[in-house]
Amino acid sequence: MKYFGLIWRNVWRKKIRTSLTILSVLVAFLLFALLNAVGQAMSSGGAMTGAARLVVIDKVSLINFLPISYQNKIAQVPGVAVVSHQSWFGGFYQDPKNQFPQFPVVPEEYLDLYPEFVLPDEQLQAWKKNRTGAIIGRDLAELHGLKVGDRIPIQSTIFTKKDGGRTWEFDIEGIFDTTDPKGGTALLLFRHDYFAETNTFGDGFVGWYTLRLAEGADPVEVANAIDEQFANSPNETETSTEAAFAASFAKQFGNIALIVTMILGAVFFTLLLVAGNTMSQSVRERIAELAVLKTLGFKDGTVLGIVLTESILIMAIGGLFGLGFGWLAAEAIGSAMAMFVPGGIVVSTDIVLLAIAMMIGAGVIAGIFPALKAMRLSIVDALARG
Amino acid sequence: MSEALANLTGVSRVYQKGKDRVEVLHELDLTIPNGDFLAIMGPSGSGKTTLLNLLGGLDKPSGGAVTVGGAELSSMSNSQLSTWRSTHVGFVFQFYNLLPVLTALRNVELPLLLTNFSAKERANRARIALDIVGLAERAKHLPSELSGGEEQRVAIARAIVSDPTLLLCDEPTGDLDRETAEEILKLLQILNREHGKTIVMVTHDPQAAEYATRILHVDKGKLESRSVA
Incomplete structure (x- = not known):
């Protein structure tokens, strides 16, 4: 630590x-933080153990319907x-840029399935009375300034109405919240019968089934029983x-991992060139100073350690701020995409530990040759x- | 004079430059008593700085032995020499060689980083050294904010902060005007006379050499001496 002042000023x-x-x-x-968090969210697949809900999709493709x-x-399983x-x-809504999930659902079944969604009872009753009603x-x-009583047009890119139109109009009968601090509510639910x-x-037909497990039920056994049945x-x-399920959704866009x-790989290759160049320049322009340190009695290993620590420090400062911003970005994107990634986009401890190891590793790689020269x-x- | 602090016995230093063999010092014998203020003069390339480097353990002789304070430098490893230098020798360079990113105080404190002193103790000792060279009030200034003379004083403070017995000065006034050079030389005299430092100073300047108690001339790797005091 006694060399830290010297190292800090050199940096x-x-x-x-x-x-x-x-x-x-x-x-x-x-x-690194953001892409890995997204990658984990999209391709982790999720462990069955501890799962509270399961999703049943067509085995061939998510886009196929189920009876x-x-x-x-x-x-009955x-x-x-x-x-x-x-x-x-x-x-x-209004503009192709305004895309958000809309699902036709059976109101009471859906809310029973997702108890974290909280809808006032009078709004639920109003929704049940109105076939073209929807809740948001x-x-x-808040995103679109919508309120109960509004009638909003939704342009479907998939489903045409029997009258030939693709604009579906819904009456907003309720606005729901969520008790899940990480869950998003940027979605519209309307009635399946309509x-x-x-x-x-x-x-x-329907797109997919979601089921909630009974208490104590083994998710693996239930999943196997359902798939064997069909x-x-x-x-x-x-x-x-x-x-x-979210992972298979994301895989439609390509191999995320x-x-x-x-x-x-490209980013870190470039980073090593940039940081390595910085450290080389830094050592080259203070050869005499390093010689003075050695004249004063600083040993070879100490000089090596000082230069390497400078390199690691630069990586650590940038890396920790990068992780911080990555975490904020992951939170923001996770909230916006909560419906697609139910577990959220999380910069996990694994990612943080790996990032710290990479900061040290990249610092050593970028600094080792200048440090050896010193x-x-x-x-x-x-x-x-x- | 008291007992010898440094002894060079039959010291040679040969450099290989390509296929050429250049002998910078040739079987040189020299004794430096404790408390001596020795000026070494000679033309460029005569071996003055090489002699200084050998005395400071920065270089090793090709032949002969260098003993300083009872330590046989020629047989020490690089690591041992580093440790020895940190406690026994102070260096003063022509161009001061202060670290530009550190304040005067932090520059002076540098050699103490190699000790086990606490941060507070290191700072106290560095302040005392700056006080000795008359720059206590400039402690927080960066080298770029100091004059050449002040920079050299800071360098001298750095050289004495770990209380070494031997000060090696390589053209310490070579980059200074006459008036400032005299101030530095008087300071070295004080360090020699009042603080008992043994000083070996390489210089081109005969007037600077007059401040020493003894002058040695080096030419073509050999010594000739003339006493001043």
Whole structure:
């Protein structure tokens, strides 16, 4: 620690250069934290153990529909407490940029399935009385300035109405909140019966089933029982956790893990070049000073340690700020995408520990050659060069 | 004069430059008594700085032995020499060689980082050293905020802060005007006379050499002496 003052002042010897290097480290670790958090959220699959809800989708592809007749069969599987269905409506509000999830659901079943969503009883009753009624989450209401009593048009990109139009109008009968601090409410729920009777595909299908497990039920056993029941049928199923469901949703966009690895590989390769160059310049321009330190009695190992610590310190400053900003970005994106990633986008302890290890590793790699040069320099030659 | 602080016996230093063999010092014998203020003069390339480097344990002889304060430097490892330098020798350079990112106080404190003193003790000792060279009030200034003479005083404070017995000065006034140079030389005289430091000073300047108690001339790697005091 007694060398810290010397190291700290050396780090800030060229303030602009160090700031720019730290900025590049910050961006690299921000991306590292965020992309890994997104990657984990999208591709973790979620452990069955401890799962409270399971999702049943078509085994071949998420975009395939399942027969509505499956609901009763799933409900009869031991360990299933509640089961209901949803479908991806794929609409937008006013502008294609305003996309958010809309699901046709059975009101009481859905709210029973998601007890974290809190809707005033009078609003639930109003929704049940109005076939074109819908409820929206508080996040969505605040985002678009919507309130109970509004009638909003949703343009579907998938479903056409029997009258030929694609604009579906809904009366907002309620606004719900969530008790889950990490859960988002930027979604619209409308009645499945209205959807089934109005769309041109007909009423015998749903997108997927979500079920809540009975207390003490083994998620793995329940999932296997459901999938075995529909084995060798035209619509075989795959039952998994909500996180795994989100993962299969995300996989439609590509191999997230590979994309994350490739981006981070390029970012860190560039980072090592930038930081390595900074450390090389820093050592080159103070050869005489390093020679003076050695003249005063600083040993080779101490000089090596000082230069390496400078390099690691630069990585640590930029890296920790990057992790911090990455965490904030993950929280923000996780909230906005809460419906797609039920577990949220979390910069986990694993990511933080890996990032810290990478800060130290990158610091050592960027600093090792300049540090060895400093360690090996001949005092007499360096002082003669002045 | 009292007993010898440093002894050079049959010291040679040969450098290999490509295929050429350059002998900078040739079988040189020298005894430096404790409390001596020795000026070493000679033309460029005569071996003055090499002699200083050998006395300070910055370089090793190709032949012969260098003994300072009873320690045989020629047989020490680099690590042992580092430890020895930190406690036994202070260096003063022509261009001061202060670290520009550190204040005067922090520059003076540098050699004490190698000791087990507490931060408070290190700062106290550095302040005392700055006080000795008359720069206590400039402790918080960076080298860029000091004059050449002040920088050299800070360098001298750094050289004496760990209370070494031997001060090695390589052209300490070479970058200073006459008036400032005289101030520095008087300071070295005080350190020699009042604080008992043994000083070996390499200089081109005959007037600077007059401040020493003894002058040695080095030419083509060999010594000739002339007493001043």
